[in-house]
Amino acid sequence: MQEFDFVKAKSLDHACTMLAGKRGRAKVIAGGTDLMIGLRNHRLSEEVDTIMDISGVGELAYIREEGELIRIGAGTTHAELALSSILWEAAPVLSMAAKSIGSPQIRNRGTIGGNIITSAPCADTVPALLVLDAALLLRRGESVRQVQIADFFEGPYRVKAAEDELLLEISFRRLRDGAKSLFDKLTRRNALAKARMNIAVIALQDKNKVVKDLRISLGSTTPIPCRFTDAERLFLGKVPRREDFLKAGQIISSEMVEKSGYRWSTDYKKPVVEALTAAALKRVLKAE
Amino acid sequence: MKKIRVSLRVNGRIFTLETDPNRRLIDVLREDLNFTGVKEGCGIGECGACTVLMNGKPVNSCLVLIGQAEGSEVVTIEGLKGKNGELHPLQEAFIEAGAVQCGYCIPGMILSAEALLQNNPHPTEDLIKEAISGNLCRCTGYRQIIDAVKIASKKIARKE
Ligand SMILES: Cc1cc2nc3c(=O)[nH]c(=O)nc-3n(C[C@H](O)[C@H](O)[C@H](O)COP(=O)(O)OP(=O)(O)OC[C@H]3O[C@@H](n4cnc5c(N)ncnc54)[C@H](O)[C@@H]3O)c2cc1C
Ligand code: FES
Ligand code: FES
Numbered sequence: 001m002q003e004f005d006f007v008k009a010k011s012l013d014h015a016c017t018m019l020a021g022k023r024g025r026a027k028v029i030a031g032g033t034d035l036m037i038g039l040r041n042h043r044l045s046e047e048v049d050t051i052m053d054i055s056g057v058g059e060l061a062y063i064r065e066e067g068e069l070i071r072i073g074a075g076t077t078h079a080e081l082a083l084s085s086i087l088w089e090a091a092p093v094l095s096m097a098a099k100s101i102g103s104p105q106i107r108n109r110g111t112i113g114g115n116i117i118t119s120a121p122c123a124d125t126v127p128a129l130l131v132l133d134a135a136l137l138l139r140r141g142e143s144v145r146q147v148q149i150a151d152f153f154e155g156p157y158r159v160k161a162a163e164d165e166l167l168l169e170i171s172f173r174r175l176r177d178g179a180k181s182l183f184d185k186l187t188r189r190n191a192l193a194k195a196r197m198n199i200a201v202i203a204l205q206d207k208n209k210v211v212k213d214l215r216i217s218l219g220s221t222t223p224i225p226c227r228f229t230d231a232e233r234l235f236l237g238k239v240p241r242r243e244d245f246l247k248a249g250q251i252i253s254s255e256m257v258e259k260s261g262y263r264w265s266t267d268y269k270k271p272v273v274e275a276l277t278a279a280a281l282k283r284v285l286k287a288e
Numbered sequence: 289m290k291k292i293r294v295s296l297r298v299n300g301r302i303f304t305l306e307t308d309p310n311r312r313l314i315d316v317l318r319e320d321l322n323f324t325g326v327k328e329g330c331g332i333g334e335c336g337a338c339t340v341l342m343n344g345k346p347v348n349s350c351l352v353l354i355g356q357a358e359g360s361e362v363v364t365i366e367g368l369k370g371k372n373g374e375l376h377p378l379q380e381a382f383i384e385a386g387a388v389q390c391g392y393c394i395p396g397m398i399l400s401a402e403a404l405l406q407n408n409p410h411p412t413e414d415l416i417k418e419a420i421s422g423n424l425c426r427c428t429g430y431r432q433i434i435d436a437v438k439i440a441s442k443k444i445a446r447k448e
Binding site: 032037039051053105108109 | 289290292308309310311312331332333336339342345346347348350351352353355356358359400403418419421422423
C-alpha cells in the first residue's frame with residue numbers, strides 16, 4: 001500500500017484546521033470503502049502525504065428533521081440512512097438508495113459524504129439526491145458555502161470541491177403530502193457487471209391524476225449526473241397516458257446519446273434506460 | 289511515514305501496538321495478533337472473508353485502516369465462544385447442517401450471522417439472506433448455510 005502519515009480528527013474544527021493547514025496535501029478518509037481501493041491501487045496523488053480519518057467525528061453523523069427540512073451529516077453511514085424512520089417517511093427514495101448499496105459490511109462503513117465526493121457514475125445516493133434537489137454544505141478552513149447538488153459535479157469521479165474542503169451536510173425538503181418516490185437499479189450480484197444503472201423518481205399527482213411535480217434522474221447515463229427535465233415536462237400539467245412512459249424513456253436515451261456520445265455500450269444501455277424509466281414511471285404515476 | 293500507536297480491544301483483550309499507518313485492520317489482526325481466523329479473499333470488499341465485528345457491526349477488515357480501529361471493539365471468529373468454552377450455537381449449527389466445505393468463507397459468514405442474531409434472534413429467511421449477502425461462498429450454494437442460521441436461532445432460543 002502507498003505510504004502516508006495518518007491523523008485522526010478529534011472534532012470537526014480539528015479536521016478543518018488540519019485540512020486547511022495541509023493545503024491539499026491531506027486526504028480525508030471516512031468509511032474507506034472507496035479510498036482503500038484507491039490506496040491499494042496506488043492511486044493517491046503525489047502531493048498527498050497525509051490521510052486524515054474523520055470516521056470518528058460524531059458531529060458529522062446525524063439525521064435531523066427541522067420543519068420541512070431534512071439535514072443529514074456527511075459522515076452518516078448507508079446503514080444509518082437505511083434504518084432511519086425519519087428518512088423513510090420524509091424521503092423514501094433516499095432510504096431505498098442507501099439500502100441498495102453493496103452489502104451490510106459496506107453499508108456499515110460507507111458514508112453518504114464519501115458516495116457524493118467519489119461521484120462514481122453509478123453512485124446510488126446521487127440520483128436520489130438530485131430528485132430531492134438537495135443542497136450541500138461545505139467548509140474550507142473557517143469559510144462555509146452552500147451549493148445545489150445539481151451544480152456540484154464536473155464529470156465522472158470529479159466534483160467541484162477543493163482538496164481541503166470538507167463536506168459537512170446534505171439537506172433537502174421532505175416530500176410533499178401525497179408525493180410518491182422510488183429508487184430502482186439493475187441488480188448486481190455479478191461483480192463483473194460494471195455497467196449498472198439506477199433511477200430515482202419523485203411524482204405528485206392531484207386527485208384528477210394531473211401531474212403537479214415530476215423529477216427523474218438516472219445514474220451511469222450522462223457524464224454529469226442530472227435530472228431529465230425534457231422527459232419530466234412531457235407529463236407536467238397533464239394526465240399521464242400509458243404510451244408516454246416509453247416515450248419518456250426514449251427522450252432520456254436520446255439525451256444520453258447526445259451527452260455521452262455513441263460508445264461500445266450504447267446499444268446495450270439504450271433499451272435498458274428505456275425499460276428502466278418506463279417501469280419506474282408506471283409504478284409511481286397513475287395513468288388515464 | 290511516521291509510525292502510529294493504536295489501542296484496540298480484540299475478543300475482549302486490549303492490545304496496544306506501534307505500527308506503520310498504511311496497514312489494514314486485517315493485516316494487524318492476522319500478522320501481529322495472530323487471529324488467523326480472519327481470512328483474506330479479494331482484498332476489495334467484495335467477498336466478506338475478512339469480516340469481523342467492529343463495535344458490534346460486521347465490516348470488511350480489508351477496507352479499514354488500522355488507525356481507524358483505534359479505540360474500537362473488535363470480535364473475530366476466535367472470540368466467538370459458547371458458555372464454558374463450548375462451541376457457540378452458530379458453530380454447532382454449521383456443523384449439524386453440513387454448512388462447511390472448504391471453510392474459507394465460514395469465519396466471516398458466522399460473524400455476519402452472529403450480528404444478525406444479536407439484533408434479531410428470530411430472523412426470517414429473507415433477513416438471513418440479506419445478512420449474509422456480503423459473504424461469498426464458492427462451495428456450498430448457501431442452502432445449508434441458511435439452514436444453519438435457522439438452527440442456531442432455535443438453539444439460542446432454547447438456551448434463553
Ligand atoms: C464491494 C463494494 C460495493 C459497493 N457497492 C456500492 C453500491 O452498490 N452503490 C454505491 O453507490 N456505491 C457502492 N460502493 C462504493 C462506496 O461504498 C460508496 O461510494 C461509499 O458511500 C463511499 O463512502 P466512504 O465513506 O466509504 O468513502 P471513503 O472511501 O472514505 O472516501 C471516498 C472519497 O470521498 C472523500 N470524502 C469522504 N468523506 C468526505 C467528506 N465529508 N468531505 C470531503 N471529502 C470526503 C474521500 O477523501 C475520498 O476521496 C461499493 C464499494 C465496494 C468496495
Ligand atoms: S478480503 Fe475483504 S472483502 Fe474480500
Ligand atoms: S465453504 Fe468453501 S467458500 Fe464457503
